[in-house]
Amino acid sequence: MKISIILLLSCFLAYIPGVLSASCQYMAPQSPAITTVSFGQLIIAADLPIGSIIHQQDFNTQGPSALVAICDAPQAVSWGNSQFNRLSTGGNSTYDSGIAGIGIRFMFNKQANITASLPYLDNHLSRCKKRIHAFAYCINSFKTITIQLIKTASNTGSGKIADIQLIDASINHLSVIRYQLSNTRIISPSCILSPNHITVRMGKVNARYFNGIGSYSPALSFKLSLQCSNINSLSLIFRGNRASDSTIFELNRHHHRAEGIGLVINHQGKRININQAVRVNRLADTLLHSEYFSAQYIQYAPVIKPGRANLTVTLQLLYP
Structure with missing residues (x-):
């Protein structure tokens, strides 16, 4: 009996691989x-x-x-x-x-x-x-x-x-x-400002330029250098606070801030609107693109007060 059991068990174990494989x-x-x-x-x-x-x-x-x-x-x-x-x-x-x-x-x-x-x-x-x-x-x-x-x-x-x-x-x-x-x-279209922080030094401006609402200081030119690739169209938004109308930026708030004075940014002979898109001309087939602007102070109130006239603007780039 022991021999037959061993033989049966051996046959059974030998049969399993044939079925499963x-x-x-x-x-x-x-x-x-x-x-x-x-x-x-x-x-x-x-x-x-x-x-x-x-x-x-x-x-x-x-x-x-x-x-x-x-x-x-x-x-x-x-x-x-x-x-x-x-x-x-x-x-x-x-x-x-x-x-x-x-x-x-x-x-x-x-x-x-x-x-x-x-x-x-x-x-x-x-x-x-x-x-x-x-x-x-x-x-x-x-x-x-x-x-x-x-x-x-x-x-x-x-x-x-x-x-x-x-x-x-x-x-x-x-x-x-x-x-x-x-x-x-x-x-992946991309476009960045290079460098990503720009300082436009307006210098000291003589108060004699401001003799009434709408009078302004001489314009100072500056350019934005953009590194773009795979972009056919581009718009810029200059973000800031309005001083009076939609084109006059409010100066940074400071206890020694100039009063009655704001700043405008010009592009292609026109003032840009704050927080609104400015369309850039068709970009050339190059990674580096320069766009030119100018900035100047403007009187928007009947009375002005000399002081600091700094302004921080955030630039937003829009492209497809």
């Missing part, structure tokens, strides 16, 4: 099926919120029914093997495109708005219909996949995303469908 084979020339993914040239708006979808594409595998693999047992499909690195921020489902502030995500249930971390295992792989093989799988056996480009940071970079593998689907470690990125370029 399944083998699959490609069905050439269809496998692996390679799909090229191209998002083209994408311009990222500066005011686009973090987490926004920049662009997405759905890849529906319900069309062609080409046979890709035959297995000797039921199979699940594993999605993974992305050649892009997983981002340290944004969760396990976001991958680094290699361009600052741009991430890649994959979705297998778009209706539920759930992104998938890789590897993603799908246990509901359907077999090919009207096939004599018990476990034959076709391209249309796989779920629809959505591939997204998303904004992951406030500041984004520019450049071409590498033409490498986005993701693949494997059956029993056999890659049967691959998605390859190609021809995708990110353009």
